[in-house]
Amino acid sequence: xxxxxxxxxxxxxxxxxxxxxxxxxxxxxxxxxxxxxxxxxxxxxxxxxxxxxxxxxxxxxxxxxxxxxxxxxxxxxxxx
Amino acid sequence: xxxxxxxxxxxxxxxxxxxxxxxxxxxxxxxxxxxxxxxxxxxxxxxxxxxxxxxxxxxxxxxxxxxxxxxxxxxxxxxxxxxxxxxxxxxxxxxxxxxxxxxxxxxxxxxxxxxxxxxxxxxxxxxxxxxxxxxxxxxxxxxxxxxxxxxxxxxxxxxxxxxxxxxxxxxxxxxxxxxxxxxxxxxxxxxxxxxxxxxxxxxxxxxxxxxxxxxxxxxxxxxxxxxxxxxxxx
Numbered sequence: 001x002x003x004x005x006x007x008x009x010x011x012x013x014x015x016x017x018x019x020x021x022x023x024x025x026x027x028x029x030x031x032x033x034x035x036x037x038x039x040x041x042x043x044x045x046x047x048x049x050x051x052x053x054x055x056x057x058x059x060x061x062x063x064x065x066x067x068x069x070x071x072x073x074x075x076x077x078x079x080x
Numbered sequence: 081x082x083x084x085x086x087x088x089x090x091x092x093x094x095x096x097x098x099x100x101x102x103x104x105x106x107x108x109x110x111x112x113x114x115x116x117x118x119x120x121x122x123x124x125x126x127x128x129x130x131x132x133x134x135x136x137x138x139x140x141x142x143x144x145x146x147x148x149x150x151x152x153x154x155x156x157x158x159x160x161x162x163x164x165x166x167x168x169x170x171x172x173x174x175x176x177x178x179x180x181x182x183x184x185x186x187x188x189x190x191x192x193x194x195x196x197x198x199x200x201x202x203x204x205x206x207x208x209x210x211x212x213x214x215x216x217x218x219x220x221x222x223x224x225x226x227x228x229x230x231x232x233x234x235x236x237x238x239x240x241x242x243x244x245x246x247x248x249x250x251x252x253x254x255x256x257x258x259x260x261x262x263x264x265x266x267x268x269x270x271x272x273x274x275x276x277x278x279x280x281x282x283x284x285x286x287x288x289x290x291x292x293x294x295x296x297x298x299x300x301x302x303x304x305x306x307x308x309x310x311x312x313x314x
Contacts, residue, residue, distance in 0.1 A: 013233060014267065016193050065150060068143055068179065070186040071233060 001046045001054055002079040007067045008039035042066055051078055081105055081314040083114035083129040086157065088148045093134035093170065093290060100290040101131070104306035109314035122152040128313045129166050130157055132173030134226070134288060144187065144229045145175030154180055166210055166313065167282045171227055174274070174284030183277055183284045184242065185234030190227070191267025197226040199299075200265055202273050202287060203253040206246055209276060211283045214308030220257045221301035223287040225265055225273075230286040232268040232275075242275060250274035250285055 009015050015037050022036040044061075048054040058076045067074040083101050087094045094116065102113035114131070117124045138147035148154060154176070161167045161182050169177040177183040190196060199222050204215040215221065234242070242248060251271040254263045259271045266286075274285030289302025 014188065014191065014231070016189050016191050016231075016267075020193055065142070065146065068146065068186055070178070070184075070235075071188060 001048055001051070003044045003046060003054060003058055004077040004079075005042040005044065005058060005062060005066050006039060006075040006077065007042065007062075007072050008075075009037060010071055010073050013071045039072075054078060081109045081111045081129065081310050082125070082127045083111075083131060084117045084124055084127040085114045085131045085133055086117050086119065086153055087133070088119045088135065088137035088151065088172075088176075090137045090139055091133050091135035091172070093172075093288065096288075097131055097133050097170065097290040100293040100302070100306045101129075101310070103294070104303070104310040108307060108310045111314070117153060119148065119151040119153045122156055124153075124156070127165070129168070129309060130160065132157070132167070132169040132176050134171030134173060137172055137176065140229075143175075143179065145172060145177075145179040148172075148176045149179035149181075158182060161277075161282055164279070164281055166309075168211065168309075169282075169284040170288055170290065171225075171230075171286055174286055175229065177282060177284040182282050183275055184238050185232055185275070187229050187286070188231045188233055189229050190231050190265070195226075195228040196230070196265050197224070198265075199224050199292075200273075200287060201253050201255050201257075201263060202250040203257050203259070205248045205251060208246070209249065209280045209283070210312045211276075211305055211309055212249060213312055214304035218257060220253060220255065222292065222299055223289050223302050224291045225287045226291075227266070227286055230266040230268065232266075232272045232286075234269065239269065243270075245278060247276045247278065247280070248272055248274075249276050249283055250287070 292299035293302040
């Protein structure tokens with residue numbers, strides 16, 4: 001089973017990289033951009049076939065390593 | 081006094097801090113140079129102090145310090161820290177301590193996105209600790225920083241609790257000791273450069289006292305930290 005974990009900075013946490021990207025986009029003439037936040041995507045392949053168990057295991061991975069929950073949120077996406 | 085310096089793949093200040101501690105030990109106590117402990121060693125001899133050095137452990141993969149915090153040696157470091165063995169993390173070592181949960185908060189990318197490598201002024205916030213006993217409260221010292229991710233952040237409530245308990249060790253300041261945003265190199269909340277845990281037995285700081293701990297290096301404001309530690313722990 002394939003899974004994707006999206007890790008994003010919590011609202012309120014300063015994102016200097018997102019700000020720099022925003023500035024660069026504005027410089028390129030993309031004037032409709034109002035806000036940019038940068039995160040990361042982690043792709044995983046699991047031998048687990050039960051979606052509930054996979055989700056539970058992924059949550060555990062996020063809490064222990066993939067995200068720093070002091071500053072980051074995570075979202076888990078499972079491929080059907 | 082015997083100390084251990086933990087060496088991760090990518091550590092690059094391990095020798096400097098070993099020398100600074102060995103010199104301080106030679107001045108004030110017996111015990112010799114610190115032992116160097118490789119990150120794969122799940123156990124090591126009894127020591128009175130553990131140091132996590134600066135560098136780029138595991139190439140800063142995932143987040144600075146995130147992989148190191150899960151290494152075999154860190155399980156033992158956390159176990160000993162929880163029993164009261166003093167632990168000091170410098171730069172990458174500070175990042176590892178927050179990732180391992182031994183210190184609150186997190187260190188994110190510098191506000192200006194740049195790697196900053198220069199001397200900064202620090203205000204010593206307390207002399208009431210194992211680490212800062214040889215400084216005066218309010219004293220300004222000059223120590224170098226060299227980091228890309230030293231922007232300290234913690235929740236508002238956590239921050240208030242830390243202030244109330246006196247857990248702030250060092251703040252970035254102007255040469256006269258005043259806290260200004262100009263003196264803050266990386267955007268850290270409340271100009272924070274270093275913090276203690278609740279019991280003040282764990283210290284994490286971004287600046288490198290080991291890099292100015294000998295007059296031959298161009299300054300020795302970092303030396304009292306090592307002298308004080310050795311004296312307190314001998």
